[in-house]
Every structure is written in C-alpha cells, then in structure tokens.
Amino acid sequence: MRFLNKFFGDNALAGVDGELVDEMARDLLMAPADLVVAAHAAGAPELMPEMMREIGLDPEAIQAAMPGLYRDMAATCATCPSRDRCEAEMEMGTAGKRVDEFCPNAWTFEGLK
Numbered sequence: 001m002r003f004l005n006k007f008f009g010d011n012a013l014a015g016v017d018g019e020l021v022d023e024m025a026r027d028l029l030m031a032p033a034d035l036v037v038a039a040h041a042a043g044a045p046e047l048m049p050e051m052m053r054e055i056g057l058d059p060e061a062i063q064a065a066m067p068g069l070y071r072d073m074a075a076t077c078a079t080c081p082s083r084d085r086c087e088a089e090m091e092m093g094t095a096g097k098r099v100d101e102f103c104p105n106a107w108t109f110e111g112l113k
C-alpha cells in the first residue's frame with residue numbers, strides 16, 4: 001500500500017482510495033502496482049466520475065451507496081479501449097450526448113439514472 005501511496009499525489013488514481021485500488025486489481029486479476037501503471041497510462045479513472053457528472057449522475061453518492069458496483073465500473077474504466085475518444089468527446093463537450101456510442105459503462109450508467 002505504501003508503494004501505491006507514493007503515486008497518489010500526481011497519478012491518475014489520485015483521489016481513489018487505496019483499498020478500492022486493491023479491490024479493483026483483484027477483480028482484474030492484476031497486481032495493484034500493475035493497475036496503477038495501467039491507470040496512469042490510460043488516465044481513465046479520472047474520466048469515469050467526469051462522465052458520470054456529464055450525464056447527471058453523482059459519482060460520490062453512487063460510490064457511497066453502491067461501492068461494489070462503483071468498483072466494477074471503475075475497473076471497466078481502467079481498462080477501457082475508448083479512452084482516446086472519451087477524452088476527445090469530453091473536450092468537445094459532447095461526451096454526455098454520445099456516451100452510448102463508445103462507453104462500456106453506458107448501460108450501467110443508464111440503469112443508475
């Protein structure tokens with residue numbers, strides 16, 4: 001855990017609870033350190049709460065109410081193949097309108113509305 005904490009100041013998992021990182025890594029059958037590296041490369045965990053806000057969801061409330069579901073979505077996001085498009089759509093301000101076209105979490109988000 002100390003190893004992970006070294007990264008939290010400036011990496012893509014900043015703000016993500018270390019225990020959550022460990023659980024996500026277990027779900028993905030990855031070492032926590034590998035997940036940190038992958039997430040850093042992808043920048044994806046930062047995108048999920050941003051996307052949730054874009055479509056009117058409250059990520060903090062959902063994480064508090066449904067931590068297991070939130071962890072599963074974050075794991076999906078951490079390995080998302082659509083990261084580049086997601087970032088581009090965020091920058092264009094179109095992510096929320098087009099989320100169904102590219103986000104592997106779209107159906108889950110829809111169910112949370």
Ligand code: SF4
Pocket residue numbers: 044047048051076077078080081082083086087102103104105106
């Ligand atoms: S498109 Fe991918 S990176 Fe963007 S919020 Fe959805 S799962 Fe995360």
